[in-house]
Amino acid sequence: MLGGIFSFHTSWKDRQDTYRQKPLPLECTSLNFKGFQFAQAMLFAIEEINNSTDLLPGISLGYKIYNSCASIARSVSVALALANGNEILSALSDAPCNRLTQVQAIIGEASSSPCMAMATVIGPFHIPMISHFATCACLSDKTKYPSFFRTIPSDYYQSRTLAQLVKYFGWTWVGAIRTNDGYGNNGMAIFTETAQHLGICLEYSITFSKADPLDKIKKIIDIIKASTSKVIVTFLPPTDVIALVQQLSLHNLTGYQWVGTEAWISDSQTAAMDKHHILDGAIGLSIPKAHVSGMREFILDVTPLYSSSNEMFPEFWETLFNCKFKQSKSSAGNQRECTGNEVLTGVKNSFTDMSLMPIFYNVYKGLYAVAHALHNILSCNKTCNNKVQLDPFMILQHIKNITFKTKEGDGVYFNENGDPAAKYEIINWQPTEHGLVDFVTVGLYDASLPADKQLNLLHKSLIWAKNSQQVPLSVCSEKCPPGTRKVLQKGKPVCCYDCLKCAEGEISNITDSITCVRCHPEFWSNERRDACVKKEAEFLSYEEIMGALLTAASLFGTCITSVVAFIFFRFRKTPIVRANNSELSFLLLFSLTLCFLCSLTFIGRPSEWSCMLRHTAFGITFVLCISCVLGKTIVVLMAFRATLPGSNVMKWFGPAQQRLTVVGFTVIQVIICILWLEISPPFPFKNLKIFKDKIILECALGSAVGFWAVLGYIGLLAMLCFILAFLARKLPDNFNEAKFITFSMLIFCAVWITFIPAYVSSPGKFSVAVEIFAILASSFGLLICIFVPKCYIILLKPENNTKKNMMGKGVPK
DSSP states (O other), rough: EEEEEOOSSEOOOOOOOOOSSSSOOEEEEEOOOHHHHHHHHHHHHHHHHTSSSSSSSTTTOOOOEEOOTTOOHHHHHHHHHHHHOOOOHHHHHHHHSOOOOSOOOEEOSSHHHHHHHHHHHHHHTTOOOOESOOOOOGGGOOOOOOTTSSSSSSSSHHHHHHHHHHHHHOOOEEEEEOOSHHHHHHHHHHHHHHHHHTTTTTEEEOOTTTOOOOOHHHHHHHHHHHHHEEEEEEEEEEEHHHHHHHHHTTTTTOOOOEOTTTTTTTTTHHHHHHHTTTTTTTEEOOOOOOOOTTTHHHHHHHGGGTTTOTHHHHHHHHHHEEEETOOSOOOOSOOEOOOOOOTTTTTSSHHOOOTTTHHHHHHHHHHHHHHHHHHHTTOOOOOOOTTTTOHHHHHHHHHHHHEETTTTTOOEOTTSOOOOOEEEEEEEEEEETTSEEEEEEEEEEEEESSSSGEEEEOOOOOOOOGGGGSSSOSSSSSSTTTTTEEEEOOTTTOEEEEEEOOTTTOHHHHHHTTSOOOOOOTTEEEESSSSSEEEEEEOSSSHHHHHHHHHHHHHHHHHHHHHHEEEEEETTTTTHHTTTHHHHHHHHHHHHHHHHHHHGGGSSOHHHHHHHHHHHHHHHHHHHHHHHHHHHHHHHHHHHHHHHTOGGGGSSHHHHHHHHHHHHHHHHHHHHHHHHHHSOOEEEEEEEOSSSEEEEEEOOOOHHHHHHHHHHHHEEEEEEEHHHHHHHHSOOOOOOOOHHHHHHHHHHHHHHHHHHHOOOOOTHHHHHHHHEEEEEHHHHHHHHHHHHHHHHHHOOOGOOOOOHHHHHSSOOO
8 A cells, every 4th residue: 555645735724723622624725736647647657557467466556645735734644644544543442553554655745845744754654755846955864854765856966956057157146036945945055055166146045935925025026126136046836936927027027037946947837827928038957858658648537536535526627627516615607517528638727738747757756666665575576475564664675775667768766865866957948939938958967977067058049038049147247357356345245346457467367367377577467467478688789779879989989099009000100109108008009999899798688708708808908908007107207207317217117017017917807807707707697676577688797796896906006097197297298198197097087986876776788888888988088088189299290299399398389
């Protein structure tokens, strides 16, 4: 014997109990054809099993079906009636209380809340209970509901799949409406948790019931009106969806994209009641379509329902055929009289609608699960062992382990939580030309597949809200493009943010980036801040104007020096050339040529050899130059000192000593440079600190002590030369070279004293340009001050180029 509990009605009449007498039986109202369809599916399965020679041969299944009236209290009452046998026993009865239960298993109920109540009550008795439509994930808790099974997937999978579906279409800002019961609260809780992990935010999450007072319904309408989200996710039964849609139509709230559960997404009655097409374009999950041969015809054969013991039959028949029986209390008006011989041909209503065939199939699978468990317990082969004492606990254990295939080839089994494998079809409501709605399958979900292949949307054109073919947009904030990062708005969910442009030197190359990534030091962000581009390498090159001008000045100085050297060589036998050690003069001209040319090593991309060459060549050539000038200064002083009576000073500072002085001073600088190059030589360096968007290619000093030692030594010789020349400036001579040396050293010292702050404060290539300018300026100063006056006399005043005039004995013309 099997029990069935279905809702043949959806509501009941309110009554006021006085608690002074036994309450009257519940008076049910609002006939529900779905309950009758479920009962017919159960009867079909029982009849098929009883007629089978392979399953439970020689065993007949009976049934007792009760009407729960969609009431939780009534559901518990009838569940206990099925368990107890519904006998009326007096307190003094001698009947034993440990008799076997009246039924071996219970099929039903369709809703989660009644199932939770019934499973709690009958669970301790180990009576198996198999639901065909209760989806609340809470029912998977075997500690609370140890004897509960179901042939429909748990909302745990449905809620997570709905969240993935919402994410798939880019909706990150949605509203949620649920029933305030186990089904709605648990389903929405799992959806909310999954949505948060996927970056989806709920603008609101509210409860709704068709029985809510008007003031609460008004608040719900106001919340939806004030919302900015365009997608509404629902965990509602069909009756509540219909009531909600009616309220929205009264306030002209249309254009929302609805996301539904299997409870209503494929329910034709809900579609028929949506007169204003508010739900058009809805998308959601449905139990996969099913076909069971012979079931449709059996359900539509209402003869099994005709029974003198079936008190609901007259009401069912009158509602189905819109007629009334004689002396009927349930009918009124001018309806035609029922004969009992009416046929369903041409009749179209919710009873003839087979859109819930997958759920009927679930009832069918539940019955077969019990039958297979009994088949195994009774050790059936060609016959069954009728002597086995059936025990609900034994049946419960066998149901947990059964695995079989239906005649349609679908596998049936229960996991450790009493749930079947989760499979869904993704349904889209697409309106037709005749004002009806097609439930179009646009995708599939199969939890048994790998995670990345579970959700599979077919390449079909979807219809959205307002009959649009474009996916609606429902976001709190637009996506942040590459080059920006998200900054959360204060006091709002994480989906509400502002897009802030990345700072200089930082980029984001993905949409909705939460951070900007700093570029590698050698790279810089582009204008859009979405890519790092290599920084421009800056150095003093020959191609740019400044480099070209300095190169030209260096070559010009070299040419002038060469011309002066040619003039001196051409007139090397004249008194003015011979007057001050012509050998030192030619050596000075040679060192000046090197000074002009060494400035070229500062121009161009720095390399290891150029970095080492530029500073050492500069230091050695300038010391050579200053040493020559110092030698000439000493010669001037000694020459005039030798004219004094009894002086033989020139004997101690002849040409050999002059050469030795120059070599000695120069060797000291060479030693300093060698030590510098050995200990810590200059090297090419990429300076990334001066400019944010440029790389300055320069020569690092290596050892700053070595650099300043080279400069300091040059400065020391220059100061010594300046002092000696200054002391000799008033010696008698028509051509006192000491005066010109003084001027040249004055220019030299002034240039290099101003060079230091200019060099330190100049950025990048300009510091190199300052150093080149100092080299050229001091070189030109020496060339002009020392040699131009002599060239002037040689070329323009040859009459003054005599020994007499050089000795101050002639009058210059």
